[in-house]
Amino acid sequence: MDAGRALAAALRHLGPDQPVVLALPRGGVPVAAEIAASLGAPIDLILVRKIGVPVAPELAMGAVVDGSEPLVVRNDDVIAQIRISEAEFRRVMKEELAEIDRRRRLYLGDRPHPVLSGKTVIVTDDGIATGATMRAALQAVRGQNPKRLVLAVPVAPTSTLAELRDEADEIICLEDYEPFGAIGYSYDDFSQVSDQEVVGTLARFTRPAEEAASAPRDP
Numbered sequence: 001m002d003a004g005r006a007l008a009a010a011l012r013h014l015g016p017d018q019p020v021v022l023a024l025p026r027g028g029v030p031v032a033a034e035i036a037a038s039l040g041a042p043i044d045l046i047l048v049r050k051i052g053v054p055v056a057p058e059l060a061m062g063a064v065v066d067g068s069e070p071l072v073v074r075n076d077d078v079i080a081q082i083r084i085s086e087a088e089f090r091r092v093m094k095e096e097l098a099e100i101d102r103r104r105r106l107y108l109g110d111r112p113h114p115v116l117s118g119k120t121v122i123v124t125d126d127g128i129a130t131g132a133t134m135r136a137a138l139q140a141v142r143g144q145n146p147k148r149l150v151l152a153v154p155v156a157p158t159s160t161l162a163e164l165r166d167e168a169d170e171i172i173c174l175e176d177y178e179p180f181g182a183i184g185y186s187y188d189d190f191s192q193v194s195d196q197e198v199v200g201t202l203a204r205f206t207r208p209a210e211e212a213a214s215a216p217r218d219p
Contacts, residue, residue, distance in 0.1 A: 003154035003155075003174070004030055004032070004033065004034025004035060005034050005038075006154070007031060007034065007035060007124070007153070007154055007174060008035045008037070008038035008039070009038070010152070010172050010174065011039065011122060014039065014120055014122065014150065015040070017119075017147075017148070018041070018119070019119065019120040020041060020042055020043075020116060020119050020120070020121050020122070021035050021039070021041045021042070021044070021122045021124065022043075022044050022045065022046045022121060022122065022123045022124070022137075022141065023043065023044075023045055023046070023125070024045075024046060024048055024124070024125040024137055025047070025103060025107065025193075026194070026195070026197070026198050027126035027127075027192075027193055028124050028125035028126055029197065030193060030201070031124050031125065031153075032201075033205070035122060035152065036205055041122075042114050042205065043201070043202065043205045044113055044114055045107060045108065045198075046065065046066075046123065046137045046140065046141065047066035047100045047104055047107075048063055048066070048100075048133045048137045049063065049064055049096035049097075049099055049100055050062075050096070050132055050133045051063055051072075051092050051093050051096055051132075052092065053082050053084065054088060054092060059078060059082075060075055060130050060133070061074070061075050061078045061079050061082065061084055061089065061092075062074040062075050062079075062089065062093070062136075063132045063135070063136035063137075064093055064096055064097060064100070064136065065137060065140040066100045066104060067140065070100075071140045071143070072136075073132065073135055073136040073139065075132055106195055106199065107195070107199055107202060108202075111202070116141060116145070116146050117144055117145040117146065118145065118146070118147050119147055120146065120147055120150065121148070121149055121150065122150045123137055123138060123141055123149070123150070123151055123152070124151075124152045124153060127153055127154055128153050128155075128156035128157070128160050128161070129156075129157070129160070130160065131156075131157075131163055131164055135163075135164060135167055138164070138167040138168055148169050149168050149169050149170075150168060150169065150170045150171075150172065151164060151167070151168040151172070152171075152172040153172075153173050153174075154173070154175065155173065155174065155175045155176065155177075156173050156176050157176065157177060158177060158178040159178055161173055161176055
């Protein structure tokens with residue numbers, strides 16, 4: 001993937017830090033794979049979902065991140081402007097939590113998450129639009145006390161990057177524009193990444209120690 005390889009080259013200076021690469025599925029997984037392969041880094045997922053406005057699902061009224069206590073980020077300006085009730089917000093959030101649960105079981109199963117505390121962590125996706133899901137993801141990772149938190153994406157709106165400056169220690173973005181159309185406009189091929197591709201990519205990056213830990217043992 002050209003975008004992933006170009007981004008990996010821009011992140012080469014982080015190789016000595018032995019970083020952990022976290023992808024927002026599904027689109028961020030091929031990008032993360034190129035970065036992880038280049039840096040010899042482990043790869044994991046951060047399961048985050050946009051909470052879209054019911055009448056305009058692409059418009060984010062918030063986002064939610066997987067966890068024992070899911071992290072919810074609200075876009076209060078949108079909620080007020082569209083006059084979203086608390087009941088409606090919670091209904092959509094519950095639907096997104098169900099999708100997060102499905103993806104966790106399918107993609108990760110019993111796969112252990114890498115320890116992020118004290119590590120350099122690279123969070124990546126195939127691009128950023130409004131920034132709602134990425135903001136939630138970065139806040140969730142920050143809560144795990146990484147030594148350094150890096151946001152790395154191929155493309156994003158200039159204004160959104162500015163809004164995310166306080167959420168990461170470093171931002172690497174190959175191209176940013178204003179006005180910004182859609183992420184897919186920056187790609188020659190923006191085919192949807194399948195569940196099977198996500199599972200296959202994670203399997204490629206499973207280390208022998210992880211395989212041994214998850215293997216059944218004789219009684």
